[in-house]
Amino acid sequence: xxxxxxxxxxxxxxxxxxxxxxxxxxxxxxxxxxxxxxxxxxxxxxxxxxxxxxxxxxxxxxxxxxxxxxxxxxxxxxxxxxxxxxxxxxxxxxxxxxxxxxxxxxxxxxxxxxxxxxxxxxxxxxxxxxxxxxxxxxxxxxxxxxxxxxxxxxxxxxxxxxxxxxxxxxxxxxxxxxxxxxxxxxxxxxxxxxxxxxxxxxxxxxxxxxxxxxxxxxxxxxxxxxxxxxxxxxxxxxxxxxxxxxxxxxxxxxxxxxxxxxxxxxxxxxxxxxxxxxxxxxxxxxxxxxxxxxxxxxx
Numbered sequence: 001x002x003x004x005x006x007x008x009x010x011x012x013x014x015x016x017x018x019x020x021x022x023x024x025x026x027x028x029x030x031x032x033x034x035x036x037x038x039x040x041x042x043x044x045x046x047x048x049x050x051x052x053x054x055x056x057x058x059x060x061x062x063x064x065x066x067x068x069x070x071x072x073x074x075x076x077x078x079x080x081x082x083x084x085x086x087x088x089x090x091x092x093x094x095x096x097x098x099x100x101x102x103x104x105x106x107x108x109x110x111x112x113x114x115x116x117x118x119x120x121x122x123x124x125x126x127x128x129x130x131x132x133x134x135x136x137x138x139x140x141x142x143x144x145x146x147x148x149x150x151x152x153x154x155x156x157x158x159x160x161x162x163x164x165x166x167x168x169x170x171x172x173x174x175x176x177x178x179x180x181x182x183x184x185x186x187x188x189x190x191x192x193x194x195x196x197x198x199x200x201x202x203x204x205x206x207x208x209x210x211x212x213x214x215x216x217x218x219x220x221x222x223x224x225x226x227x228x229x230x231x232x233x234x235x236x237x238x239x240x241x242x243x244x245x246x247x248x249x250x251x252x253x254x255x256x257x258x259x260x261x262x263x264x265x266x267x268x269x270x271x272x273x274x275x276x277x278x279x280x281x282x283x284x285x286x287x288x289x290x291x292x293x294x295x296x297x298x299x
Contacts, residue, residue, distance in 0.1 A: 021059070023095055026088040028055050029067065033085040036075045097158025097281070104161075105286075111140040112288045115151035115160035119235040119258060121276050124181060124299070125164065132295040139288045147233050148217045155279060161289050162280045166252070168272055175279040178297050183253045185271035189264045190245045196264035203250070203271050212248040215241070239263065 031041040032052070042049040060067050067081035077085065104111070116125060125143070132138050144151075144160060152170045154160040164180075165172055187195075187206050195201055195209075207214070213229035215238055224231045230247050232238045235258060241247045243262040252274040256265055278296045280289050 021063075023092065025055060025059050026092055028052055029059060029084060030088050030092065032056055032068070032075070033077055033081060036077075038075070093157045097156065100158035101161070110288060111142055112162060112286070112292055113142045113144060113154075113160045114162050114164070114292070115144040115146060115154040116164040117148055117151060117166070118145040119255070120166060120252070121164050121181075121254070122257070123254070124276060127299055128292075128296050131299060132292050135291055135295060137287075137291065141292070149219065152279075155281070161284070161286060162278060162292055165277050165279050167275045167277060169274070172277060172279055174282070176282045176284075177277040177279045178293060180276045180278055180296055180299070182273050182275040184273055185250050185268050186253050186256070186265045187268050188239065188242050188249050188251060188255075188259065189266065190242055190248075191262045191264050193264055195266055198266050200267045200269050203268050206248065206250060206268060209248055212242075212245070215247050215249055 028041075028045065031044050032038060035041040035044060038049050038053055042052045045052065056068065063080075063084075065080040066078050067084060069076045069078055104113070129141060129143070132141065144154060146154065148169065151160065151163040152165055152172075155163040155165075155175065165175075165177070187201055189196055189212065193212070195205075210228070213227070215232040216224045216227050216229045217232060218224055230241055232241065232247075235251075235255065238247065238249055239259065242249060243260065250268055250271050253267075259265065278293055280293060284290075
């Protein structure tokens with residue numbers, strides 16, 4: 001384990017001894033695997049291309065596997081290369097997280113960094129910060145408001161100590177969590193839409209509204225999935241698109257408070273319920289994080 005996280009150090013047995021894959025080699029391989037081009041990867045790493053190529057070849061020899069299919073025109077990951085890319089990303093995130101949390105623990109002014117999606121769980125967040133500030137020994141809480149998918153990433157890479165996540169939209173695997181609140185979902189439509197007067201709408205019917213496509217949110221790598229819906233980065237942008245009649249969206253019911261008169265809301269009973277959780281690294285020994293979590297569960 002690296003820094004107590006779930007990422008694994010890769011070990012290979014060669015000629016009777018253990019040879020650890022170095023962090024530097026993992027960084028090199030991830031760059032090549034993501035760029036699928038040695039020249040671009042070398043530029044990204046600020047090194048020359050020949051030593052990068054030699055490092056990847058040496059890594060393949062030591063592991064005893066082929067990581068990349070190389071042709072004159074293209075590079076592609078092998079199955080083994082895809083596995084190493086996934087594992088190396090986790091390991092590098094864990095190393096970076098350990099470095100960041102260590103530096104933060106050494107500062108003269110202790111603080112807790114809390115990540116959450118902008119606009120989500122606003123009332124809960126406000127109550128949590130107010131209640132925690134009243135606790136004996138409370139430290140400063142730095143709130144990082146970010147886009148969908150980012151709180152989870154910030155918690156994994158150590159930029160945040162704790163996060164408010166929302167299942168099923170966020171992945172909580174690898175974290176310790178406490179459930180705080182579960183709520184149904186609603187569909188947000190432009191005011192005056194024919195469905196606006198319905199008591200409820202099934203999710204299947206929402207998915208057939210081709211004139212009001214569902215939005216496309218960015219993934220952890222910043223890329224957008226294919227589809228007809230507009231690309232969105234935050235709820236402010238999304239709700240403006242809905243008011244203009246360019247999209248609809250299925251969202252947690254608590255987001256009603258952010259809507260205006262040019263929006264309509266209809267319950268979607270068969271949409272999965274959304275559970276707000278507070279999450280933190282399982283190896284955390286921070287008293288401040290423990291106190292913040294305890295305050296959240298009391299709320």
